[in-house]
Amino acid sequence: MSQLNRESLARTLILLGFFLLLFSLIITDQLTLYVHPRIVMLIEMSAGLLFMMFLLQGWKLSKTWNKPTEECKHWKYMPFVFTLLVALILPNTSLNASLVSNKGVNSQVTTEISKKDYRPLAPEMRQTDLIKVDDNNFVDVMSELYRYPQEYVGKQIEMSGFVFKDESTPQDQFSLIRYVVGCCVADALPSGPSCEINNATEYSDGSWYQIQGTIENSEENGKAVPVIKVTWTRPIHEKSSPYIFR
Amino acid sequence: MEIFDLNTWQVILNFKTIFLGIIIEALPFILISVIVSSVLHNFVSEELIQRVLPKDKMASIVLSCLLGMIFPACDCGMVPIVRRLVKKGVPLYCAVAFMLSAPIINPVVATATAYAFNSIGMAVARLGIAFLVAYITSALVSEAFSGTELKGVQATHDHGHDHNHDHDDHACGCGCHHAHTEHKATLSEKFLAVLEGACSEFFEMGKYLIIGAFLGAVAQTLVPRATLLNVGHEPFFSIIVMMFFAFSISVCSTADAFIAASFNTSFTTGALVAFMVFGPMIDIKNILMLSHAFRLRFVVFLVTIVSLLCALGTYVFINL
Numbered sequence: 221m222s223q224l225n226r227e228s229l230a231r232t233l234i235l236l237g238f239f240l241l242l243f244s245l246i247i248t249d250q251l252t253l254y255v256h257p258r259i260v261m262l263i264e265m266s267a268g269l270l271f272m273m274f275l276l277q278g279w280k281l282s283k284t285w286n287k288p289t290e291e292c293k294h295w296k297y298m299p300f301v302f303t304l305l306v307a308l309i310l311p312n313t314s315l316n317a318s319l320v321s322n323k324g325v326n327s328q329v330t331t332e333i334s335k336k337d338y339r340p341l342a343p344e345m346r347q348t349d350l351i352k353v354d355d356n357n358f359v360d361v362m363s364e365l366y367r368y369p370q371e372y373v374g375k376q377i378e379m380s381g382f383v384f385k386d387e388s389t390p391q392d393q394f395s396l397i398r399y400v401v402g403c404c405v406a407d408a409l410p411s412g413p414s415c416e417i418n419n420a421t422e423y424s425d426g427s428w429y430q431i432q433g434t435i436e437n438s439e440e441n442g443k444a445v446p447v448i449k450v451t452w453t454r455p456i457h458e459k460s461s462p463y464i465f466r
Numbered sequence: 467m468e469i470f471d472l473n474t475w476q477v478i479l480n481f482k483t484i485f486l487g488i489i490i491e492a493l494p495f496i497l498i499s500v501i502v503s504s505v506l507h508n509f510v511s512e513e514l515i516q517r518v519l520p521k522d523k524m525a526s527i528v529l530s531c532l533l534g535m536i537f538p539a540c541d542c543g544m545v546p547i548v549r550r551l552v553k554k555g556v557p558l559y560c561a562v563a564f565m566l567s568a569p570i571i572n573p574v575v576a577t578a579t580a581y582a583f584n585s586i587g588m589a590v591a592r593l594g595i596a597f598l599v600a601y602i603t604s605a606l607v608s609e610a611f612s613g614t615e616l617k618g619v620q621a622t623h624d625h626g627h628d629h630n631h632d633h634d635d636h637a638c639g640c641g642c643h644h645a646h647t648e649h650k651a652t653l654s655e656k657f658l659a660v661l662e663g664a665c666s667e668f669f670e671m672g673k674y675l676i677i678g679a680f681l682g683a684v685a686q687t688l689v690p691r692a693t694l695l696n697v698g699h700e701p702f703f704s705i706i707v708m709m710f711f712a713f714s715i716s717v718c719s720t721a722d723a724f725i726a727a728s729f730n731t732s733f734t735t736g737a738l739v740a741f742m743v744f745g746p747m748i749d750i751k752n753i754l755m756l757s758h759a760f761r762l763r764f765v766v767f768l769v770t771i772v773s774l775l776c777a778l779g780t781y782v783f784i785n786l
Contacts, residue, residue: 242490245490254483254486254487254490254491255487259491263494270497272661296673297669299672299673299680302676307486311479313482317476321690322688405483405487405491
């Protein structure tokens with residue numbers, strides 16, 4: 221049995237593997253679990269490029285099928301194989317609740333950040349009695365609520381997210397969180413208000429709900445923060461695109 | 467026991483998402499950079515570079531620092547290009563200036579920074595300090611090193627393809643005008659050569675991207691922020707901690723503006739600027755790639771100087 225050109229074979233297979241990985245993510249529309257929508261086009265072009273590289277490598281392989289390489293340095297391909305295995309074996313999911321305590325809730329929405337008075341939704345929010353939060357206005361609405369909580373006391377709000385509680389959360393509260401992604405999933409930051417409801421303990425970490433409630437004022441570390449007194453909840457399925465992309 | 471398993475499983479899933487997320491995000495930039503490097507190898511001659519670079523050392527350093535404005539680059543893709551430039555005869559100090567500044571001093575990153583902090587001042591501070599660090603490091607490199615500091619003769623070992631393209635005497639049969647380049651047989655052959663070179667370099671450099679992504683994902687999923695926050699308000703120590711954090715999480719220079727912004731209330735401004743300047747210059751991915759391409763003494767020198775300048779620069783500037 222003559223020696224196989226293992227190195228060339230390894231390269232061909234790895235390139236094919238990466239191409240298939242990207243291709244499958246694109247086809248099943250799961251790419252946004254990992255990256256921001258605006259670079260999806262770039263990823264698609266990369267997939268095309270990888271395919272061309274695969275063809276080239278495969279063509280080279282077919283010509284040197286039985287020529288063994290001088291030194292089989294297998295170890296340098298390990299990282300690639302590892303990546304493909306991780307991609308294959310573990311299911312594609314979105315970031316779950318357990319990362320929230322690592323990253324810290326609402327760490328991005330503070331009064332110190334903005335010097336400019338950037339309040340695009342303020343007029344609209346002041347006028348309406350029911351603030352409906354969706355993926356497009358989530359960041360701005362949260363920003364308004366956290367910077368000027370007093371202005372919205374008494375208003376109704378409707379929003380969805382997943383439940384999160386940690387040791388410091390009071391018994392009758394939980395946070396309703398969405399992951400906000402600026403550029404890459406690696407920088408996703410959890411954001412969302414505290415919600416108050418009598419049977420908060422029945423709501424488990426990571427489960428998704430749509431809620432309606434009244435905005436009230438509360439204090440945390442000497443700062444005024446909004447709290448939603450929940451009037452109505454409904455369990456929902458996790459959305460196929462669970463992140464909020466800026 | 468059961469809860470422990472569920473939580474571990476969740477951590478593993480998060481790890482996978484961040485790990486793959488970093489890799490998929492960086493993939494286009496690595497591919498672009500190995501292609502650019504391969505194109506430079508096949509199409510751009512040393513003469514062209516000599517002609518374009520200004521003769522005066524200071525001027526060439528400044529130019530290299532500002533080149534990122536027209537060639538924005540992600541720091542994941544820098545090392546292949548920089549190595550290629552040095553091989554092509556670009557002075558080491560110019561390549562260093564470009565490598566340190568291009569991931570930061572470009573319109574994309576400037577915008578992202580201003581947007582993440584809602585403040586033009588932060589963007590200016592970041593770019594300004596990055597320029598200073600890049601300029602001074604580059605000037606010091608020009609004094610300390612006279613050679614290319616490239617590691618060994620790699621032509622035959624790692625690259626499967628490295629033909630010598632210098633001054634081929636064949637006439638160009640296709641009739642196209644390659645005024646400054648060597649003449650090769652056909653354009654399609656050159657195209658294949660570029661692709662092949664990119665392929666080899668992809669495998670060479672890609673593994674460091676993966677290792678860096680792995681370590682970055684580990685840092686993100688396992689290190690609780692609480693430990694970072696303990697030092698957040700100390701004027702100097704916060705800078706050091708943030709630089710260390712920037713080093714260990716492997717995110718690109720547009721993303722780190724948002725990560726830095728998330729620490730706005732817990733860390734000093736100096737620490738945040740240091741994070742955003744140091745991270746794109748030196749992190750795990752870069753160090754691995756650099757030590758693969760350049761000699762150890764150069765890498766140690768570079769890392770030491772950049773770290774010192776970054777720390778001191780931000781401390782002095784912010785506390786002025």
